Amino acid sequence: MDALAEFLGRFAPFQGAEAADLERLAQASTTETFAAGDTILLEDGAPATALRVIRSGAVELVHDDEVVAVLQPGELFGHPSLLSGRAPAFTVRTREQSEIIAIPSAAALRYLTPEFVAATLRQRMVRARHRSYRDVAFRPAGRPTERSFPLAVGMVKCRSRFLRRRRKK
Numbered sequence: 597m598d599a600l601a602e603f604l605g606r607f608a609p610f611q612g613a614e615a616a617d618l619e620r621l622a623q624a625s626t627t628e629t630f631a632a633g634d635t636i637l638l639e640d641g642a643p644a645t646a647l648r649v650i651r652s653g654a655v656e657l658v659h660d661d662e663v664v665a666v667l668q669p670g671e672l673f674g675h676p677s678l679l680s681g682r683a684p685a686f687t688v689r690t691r692e693q694s695e696i697i698a699i700p701s702a703a704a705l706r707y708l709t710p711e712f713v714a715a716t717l718r719q720r721m722v723r724a725r726h727r728s729y730r731d732v733a734f735r736p737a738g739r740p741t742e743r744s745f746p747l748a749v750g751m752v753k754c755r756s757r758f759l760r761r762r763r764k765k
Contacts, residue, residue, distance in 0.1 A: 598622050600697065603651060607670035608715075609707040624703040627651065630690045637674060637688040643681050644674035647704035653694025657686040657720070665720055666691060675708055676717070 597605075601618035604610045604625075610618065630636060630653075637644060639659065649672045657665040657673070664686070667673060677684040678701055 600625065600627070600651075603670075604649065604697070607649070607672075609709065609712040613707070621699060621703055625697050625699045628696045628698055630694050630696060632690055632692045635687060635689045636696065637677065637684040637686070639685065639687040640683045641687075643683060644677035646674065646698040646700050647672055647678055647708070648674045648688075649697040649699065651695040651697050653696075654691040655688050655694060655696075656691050657688060659686050672716075675704075675713060678704070679708060679713065 597615055598619055601615070601622035604621060605613060605615075605618045610621065613621070636648065636655065650667055650669050652669055654669075655667050655673065656663045657667065673686075673688050674684070676682075
């Protein structure tokens with residue numbers, strides 16, 4: 597098995613995929629190298645066109661000039677924007693020199709199950725010190741917060757649009 601296919605097969609959502617499927621995924625993918633501080637996706641910029649997986653290095657998710665999460669090898673990003681067709685909710689920039697695997701949407705979509713997407717969004721919210729969509733969008737008094745409300749709305753819209761697409765298939 598190709599080294600790239602083997603790498604992808606070690607991480608969700610590709611774990612458990614057949615070797616032939618992983619090979620096709622690796623063949624469709626491209627690998628990009630970014631220097632420390634490079635911006636890969638820009639908050640409120642152009643929508644993602646590929647699912648990206650960190651092969652080496654680390655990237656930061658930045659919202660309103662604040663680092664809300666650091667992603668390590670094997671973790672992926674860009675899927676909320678890819679699924680919704682909307683601008684990214686975060687700026688993604690490299691923390692150090694990083695090798696990033698870009699998987700075209702046509703090859704990646706079948707692996708982005710609703711369960712996987714919900715789990716990754718929840719993990720990122722927990723990393724950003726939020727416990728649920730409600731915690732992201734509302735203060736204890738029930739009023740929206742300026743900083744986090746767009747993030748919660750984007751996550752809910754992304755999930756809703758994704759589920760509608762899945763039902764059509």
